[in-house]
Amino acid sequence: MIRKMINLVKSNRGFTLIEMVIVLLVISVLLIVSLPNISQQSSEINAKGCLAFQQMVQGQVESYRMANNAVPASVETLQTQGYLRQNEITCPDGRELVINTDGHVTIKETP
Structure with a gap:
């Protein structure tokens, strides 16, 4: 039984150089095709992230209004009162909220 296992291990060979080159070629082609699509979508991703952030801040404004019976003067007011984290006053793409x-x-909107 042990001899059969040793013979089985000895008969298995590793990948040949040609097989490795073919695998690397396929991976390279997949990367070349997919990377431009990802980079083109980054502006759309930032815009959707900004809309989601706007909705989250709107929810925090409503929380502030219920707690204080007033509308906050600015996004910075929400930050100082603890409704937003320290670096959470602008959109992911840098635009400000009002x-x-x-x-x-x-x-x-930026001019």
């Missing part, structure tokens, strides 16, 4: 007088959160 809270108007009725408590609606909008994205400030």
Whole structure:
């Protein structure tokens, strides 16, 4: 039984150089095809992230309004009162959020 296992191990060979080159070629082609698509989608991902952040801040404005019976003056007010974390006052793409007088959160467009 042990001799059969030893013979089986000895008869198995590793990959040949040609097989390794073919595998690397296939992986390279997949990377070449997929990377441009990922980089083109980054602006759309940032825009959707900013919309999600806007909705989250809107929820925090409502929480502030219920606790204080007033609308916060700015996003910085939410931050200082503990409704937002320290580095959570701008969108992932750098655009700022503005809270108007009725408590609606909008994205400030850059000129």
